[in-house]
Amino acid sequence: MAYQDSRVAQTQTHAVGTNKVLRNTYGLLAMTLLFSAVTAGAAMAMGVERMNIFVFFIGAYGLMFLVHKTANSAMGLLATFAFTGFMGFTLGPILNAYLALPNGAALVMNALAMTGLTFVGLSAVALVSKKDFSFLGNFLMAGAIVLILAMVAGLVFQVPSLMLMVSAGFVLFASAAILYQTSEIVHRAGETNYILATITLYVSIYNLFVSLLSLLGIMSND
Numbered sequence: 001m002a003y004q005d006s007r008v009a010q011t012q013t014h015a016v017g018t019n020k021v022l023r024n025t026y027g028l029l030a031m032t033l034l035f036s037a038v039t040a041g042a043a044m045a046m047g048v049e050r051m052n053i054f055v056f057f058i059g060a061y062g063l064m065f066l067v068h069k070t071a072n073s074a075m076g077l078l079a080t081f082a083f084t085g086f087m088g089f090t091l092g093p094i095l096n097a098y099l100a101l102p103n104g105a106a107l108v109m110n111a112l113a114m115t116g117l118t119f120v121g122l123s124a125v126a127l128v129s130k131k132d133f134s135f136l137g138n139f140l141m142a143g144a145i146v147l148i149l150a151m152v153a154g155l156v157f158q159v160p161s162l163m164l165m166v167s168a169g170f171v172l173f174a175s176a177a178i179l180y181q182t183s184e185i186v187h188r189a190g191e192t193n194y195i196l197a198t199i200t201l202y203v204s205i206y207n208l209f210v211s212l213l214s215l216l217g218i219m220s221n222d
Helices: 002-046 053-070 075-099 104-129 136-157 160-187 194-219
Strands: none
Touching: 002 075, 002 160, 002 194, 053 075, 053 194, 075 104, 075 194, 104 160, 104 194, 136 160, 160 194
């Protein structure tokens, strides 16, 4: 009887902890997405030119490293907003480029709607089904390496078909990352830090949106 009471108490504690991480993660995610929208709008209003790819990588990975180093302190929140604000600011010139196209507004809105629906749908699958998607961890690690190499090759050789495959690959990668991260929170198998969970989901949403925008632009011959 005492053993059963202990198991019930552990289950209740697990559920409370999971709900707390989920609530904090989605709350912070909503705020960072809103902040990114503000910085993207500022970049668009100022007519900022597209950032050099090497400067982008240094800024993005440098700030991401800072987030991971400070994730267990109050500084982690400041680092999170610095990272997401930077990512939003770099998105501004990309959006301006697409909005300059004849059907640019439709492309941006379609990509935004598809991103939102995909995120909500995948999150619902992980939360409702309670399925453990931890097996995607190895796929994500291998996929990240392949995509980075393919992206570098695409930038060097400027092969349109390769860039198309890279964009499609990032859509799949981002979708798998959303399932994996949400599952990790639900099962408490890995992620219990809501700042790190937020960053993972944010990067997945960012990659998903940019990749869908690229694919829609290619399919519309833009």
